[in-house]
Amino acid sequence: MFYFILHLVVVLEWLRYAWYRIFIRPMAKWKEAVFVIGPFYILSLIIITAPWNGLCFYLDGYNVYHRGVLSVPMAMFVLAYLVVVSLTALTRYRKETLRDRRKELLTIAFITVPPFVGGLVQAMFYGITVIWPCAVISGLLVLFNKSSQAMSVDHMTGLFNRRILERYMAGLGSGQDRAVAVILMDINDFKSINDLYGHSMGDSALLNMARILRKTFNNSPAFLCRYGGDEFTVVLPHGDAAAAESAVRAIKSNVESFNRESTLPFPLSVSAGYAISAAEEAINMEALFEEADKNMYRDKEHYRQQKGDETEAYA
Numbered sequence: 036m037f038y039f040i041l042h043l044v045v046v047l048e049w050l051r052y053a054w055y056r057i058f059i060r061p062m063a064k065w066k067e068a069v070f071v072i073g074p075f076y077i078l079s080l081i082i083i084t085a086p087w088n089g090l091c092f093y094l095d096g097y098n099v100y101h102r103g104v105l106s107v108p109m110a111m112f113v114l115a116y117l118v119v120v121s122l123t124a125l126t127r128y129r130k131e132t133l134r135d136r137r138k139e140l141l142t143i144a145f146i147t148v149p150p151f152v153g154g155l156v157q158a159m160f161y162g163i164t165v166i167w168p169c170a171v172i173s174g175l176l177v178l179f180n181k182s183s184q185a186m187s188v189d190h191m192t193g194l195f196n197r198r199i200l201e202r203y204m205a206g207l208g209s210g211q212d213r214a215v216a217v218i219l220m221d222i223n224d225f226k227s228i229n230d231l232y233g234h235s236m237g238d239s240a241l242l243n244m245a246r247i248l249r250k251t252f253n254n255s256p257a258f259l260c261r262y263g264g265d266e267f268t269v270v271l272p273h274g275d276a277a278a279a280e281s282a283v284r285a286i287k288s289n290v291e292s293f294n295r296e297s298t299l300p301f302p303l304s305v306s307a308g309y310a311i312s313a314a315e316e317a318i319n320m321e322a323l324f325e326e327a328d329k330n331m332y333r334d335k336e337h338y339r340q341q342k343g344d345e346t347e348a349y350a
Contacts, residue, residue, distance in 0.1 A: 036083055039082045039085075039091060039092075042166075043079060044276065046116055046303075047072075048077055048121070049117075050069075050116060050120060053120045053123075053143050056139060056143055057123055057140065059249065074112075078112070078113070080108060086170065089103050089104075091105055092106060096339030107158050110158040114155065117150065118147075118151065118238070121144045122144075124141075125141075126315065130254075133287075139180070142180045146173045147173065147225055150169045150170045150326060151163040153168065154169075156225075157292050159302065167276065181184075187258075191238065191241055191242070191261070192241055192245035194248070194257060194259045194260055196260065196261060196262040197260065197262055199263075200258070200260040200262070203270065204318060204320045205280075208254065214274060215271065215272055215312040215318055215323075216268055216276070216278055217268065217309060217310050217324060217327050218270075218282060219267075219268055219324060219327035220267050220268075220283075220286070220306060220307035220308070221266040222304070222305055223305060223306055223335065224301075225237065225265035228240055228301055231301075238263075240265075243263075243293065245287045252269065256269070256271075256273070257271055258272065266323075269286075276309075278310065279309035280309075281290055286305065287305065290303050292325075298304040304338065306332075306334040306338050308331030308333065310324070310325055310326035
């Protein structure tokens with residue numbers, strides 16, 4: 036009974052993890068209850084009552100184990116969940132244009148292949164036990180993938196970190212024949228958010244800002260990075276001034292849309308500036324970010340003036 040239930044626990048936890056990584060949010064409670072928890076409770080009940088009903092397995096008069104009538108159907112049912120996860124990840128992979136997300140989704144899609152093959156072989160050929168060695172292989176693949184992410188991805192937001200940004204910009208510098216746009220932004224009043232509402236709310240602001248950026252650039256080849264602290268960077272590898280201005284407007288528009296539906300005790304707001312590297316020039320990362328930083332602080336000064344005017348008008 037423990038052996039069979041352990042199969043269910045592993046698959047259940049994989050479903051939760053994969054869903055979160057595919058959609059960057061936990062599964063809705065009602066979906067989890069109806070499509071995951073409920074069926075797995077039913078399967079667990081069948082397993083636990085197997086000594087009396089023999090549906091999952093039974094022992095004959097010589098104390099020899101035999102498969103029950105529901106043994107293979109139950110195995111196929113559980114394997115179907117793995118197939119659904121892989122197909123969902125592949126579907127999202129085809130729609131995703133961000134490089135970091137595409138790599139992760141492809142990994143999630145194929146990580147289930149070893150246990151699926153092992154489970155299929157074990158269901159078809161009685162007496163062969165290969166699903167757990169195959170599950171260990173997938174576990175190692177997950178571990179290697181997470182280790183790779185830890186070196187390249189910011190642990191808080193899931194966006195690329197500054198080290199990978201520098202490598203990415205260096206790669207663009209070799210053989211780049213089109214303009215590159217760099218957008219630098221930070222969250223307005225971030226220190227006040229931490230001071231007034233606590234660092235957990237500050238973390239929530241960072242997470243939601245990352246989600247807004249993903250939503251904004253979901254159908255573009257943009258490179259998204261947490262530059263440091265409350266600063267974020269977007270690199271448009273084939274972007275000009277018009278594309279950068281359009282991107283900044285889209286970011287701010289999506290921030291406003293988020294605020295209309297948000298339950299946070301404060302509104303999110305960002306200041307942004309951009310810089311363009313001409314197509315005929317080699318990319319100078321330091322100069323680009325210095326110019327983008329100056330433009331961002333001009334935007335921040337404009338935000339402060341607006342905020343001051345609103346405060347005076349209210350007074």
